[in-house]
Amino acid sequence: MSKPRKRGRDIHGVFLLDKPQGMSSNDILQKVKRVYQANKAGHTGALDPLATGMLPICLGEATKFSQFLLDADKRYLVTAKLGERTDTSDAEGQIVETRSVNVELSTILTALPHFTGDLMQVPTMFSALKHNGKPLYEYARQGITVERDARPITIFELKFVSYDAPNLTLEVHCSKGTYIRTLIDDLGEYLGCGAHVTMLRRIAVSDYPYEKMLTWEQLQQLAEKQDLALLDQHLLPLDTAVSKLTALYLTEVQTKAVGFGQRVKFSNEQQIYGQVRLFSPENLFLGVAEIDQNNVIRPNRMVNYA
Numbered sequence: 001m002s003k004p005r006k007r008g009r010d011i012h013g014v015f016l017l018d019k020p021q022g023m024s025s026n027d028i029l030q031k032v033k034r035v036y037q038a039n040k041a042g043h044t045g046a047l048d049p050l051a052t053g054m055l056p057i058c059l060g061e062a063t064k065f066s067q068f069l070l071d072a073d074k075r076y077l078v079t080a081k082l083g084e085r086t087d088t089s090d091a092e093g094q095i096v097e098t099r100s101v102n103v104e105l106s107t108i109l110t111a112l113p114h115f116t117g118d119l120m121q122v123p124t125m126f127s128a129l130k131h132n133g134k135p136l137y138e139y140a141r142q143g144i145t146v147e148r149d150a151r152p153i154t155i156f157e158l159k160f161v162s163y164d165a166p167n168l169t170l171e172v173h174c175s176k177g178t179y180i181r182t183l184i185d186d187l188g189e190y191l192g193c194g195a196h197v198t199m200l201r202r203i204a205v206s207d208y209p210y211e212k213m214l215t216w217e218q219l220q221q222l223a224e225k226q227d228l229a230l231l232d233q234h235l236l237p238l239d240t241a242v243s244k245l246t247a248l249y250l251t252e253v254q255t256k257a258v259g260f261g262q263r264v265k266f267s268n269e270q271q272i273y274g275q276v277r278l279f280s281p282e283n284l285f286l287g288v289a290e291i292d293q294n295n296v297i298r299p300n301r302m303v304n305y306a
Contacts, residue, residue, distance in 0.1 A: 008039040009228070012060035012305070013235030018213040019047050019055040019202075028216065032057050035223045036231060044069035044205065044241075045176075050090050053077075053202035054213055058241065064301045065241035065288065068206075072244075073156065075173045075204035078197055080184045082166040085194035089124055089181035099193045101166045108168065111190055112158045115183060120150035124182050153178045167198070207243060212236065238303060239277055239285040248276045248291075255280045258289065258299045268295035275300070 015036070019028055025046040033041035042063040044056045053076075058066045083101040086093035157173040172180060181197050188195025203210060214222075214234060222231055250258065257264045258278060273293065278286040287302035 008033075008037045010060055010305075011036055011038050011232065011235070012062055012238055012303070013232070014062050014208075014238070014240055015057045015059060015235055016208055016213045017055045017057055017219070018215045019052055020216050021052050022049055023216075024049050025055060028055070029057055031216070032219065033059070035219055037228065042066050044072075045074070047202060048090065048092075048181075048200065050092055050197070051200040051202060053200075054205050054208065054210070055202070056205055056208060056241070059235065061303045061305070062238050062241060064303070065238070068242050068244075071176050072206035073173065073175060073204075074178070074202060075171065076180055077161070077169065077171055077199070077201045077203055078180050078184060079167055079169045079199035080188065080195040081198045082168060082188060082191065082193050082195045084196055085185065085188065086196045088196075089185040090197040090200070093196070097194055101193045103165070103191050103193055105163050107191065108163060109160060111187065112160060112170075114190065115187055116155045116158045118152060118154050121153045121177075121179060121182055121186075122150045123148050124179050124185075151177055155183070168195070169199075171203075173204075208236070208240070237285065242275075242277050242288055245275050245277045245288065246272055247279055248272060248289075248297075249279045249281065249283075250286070250297075252281055254297070255286065258286060258297060258302065261299050261302065263299070264297040265295060266297060278302075 015032060017028065017032060019025065025043050029041055029043045036059055038059045040060055040063055042058050044058060044066045047053065047055055056069055058069075081091075082103060083099055084095050085097040087096050154175040155172065155178070156175070157171070159171040161169040161171055163169070172178075172183065174180075180200055184195050184197050222234070254264050254266065268291065273291050275288055275290055278289050278297070280286055285303060288300045290298045290300055292298060
């Protein structure tokens with residue numbers, strides 16, 4: 001039996017998209033995949049259609065490491081309108097409550113520390129979390145409310161940017177799983193006036209450089225030149241998705257062994273344990289492995305460049 005014909009290129013890397021407003025993360029992912037004529041693509045944490053900003057898109061073998069970016073810290077700029085709550089906690093929803101705004105800047109600055117550190121957050125009904133196989137937002141659109149457990153999150157920093165009543169802008173550095181809409185709704189309730197998100201922009205994922213992002217329009221302009229090599233210049237290396245892991249350089253013998261998925265015992269003079277990035281002597285990224293307490297390299301997610 002003949003092998004199925006591939007639909008695109010075996011291209012591997014991470015593209016940093018500055019996601020436009022009004023498009024879903026999956027829609028823009030498919031568009032980028034077509035531009036690159038890639039066999040395989042995946043994003044690393046959806047942004048709401050309202051939101052803009054950094055959306056790392058993994059192409060080819062980079063998709064094996066997308067979970068590391070899903071788990072990474074994120075940073076956002078968010079503008080909240082005080083005095084109005086909506087059913088989605090953002091500007092795309094229906095206003096469900098209006099209150100007067102008599103909030104001084106000093107009150108806001110005093111409130112912000114209450115929303116930093118380790119917190120328990122109840123996810124919004126308008127989220128992609130699943131209940132019985134269906135996203136919560138599908139239940140919400142039917143007017144059905146599902147009981148949700150509070151989940152642990154961490155707000156590393158909640159920095160004041162500006163306040164021109166009723167609009168409040170903040171910068172948020174947070175852990176994975178944080179719903180900024182819920183954070184703003186909770187803050188609005190704490191201030192006693194209610195609030196919802198009117199602007200949300202993701203400005204950082206892990207330590208990816210902001211200046212490396214391209215807008216959809218810029219990518220389209222490059223695509224019009226019909227030069228795939230030009231497009232490929234904007235792909236970041238595979239291992240950038242796991243850049244926070246310690247790099248371990250293997251010998252030729254070790255490289256060959258892990259390439260076959262074999263476990264390798266080594267001297268481990270540096271006493272490195274846990275997950276690591278593996279590289280060949282020629283500085284080729286091989287994948288991710290676990291080093292156990294017996295100084296054994298256990299290949300985990302390995303790159304197939306074929």
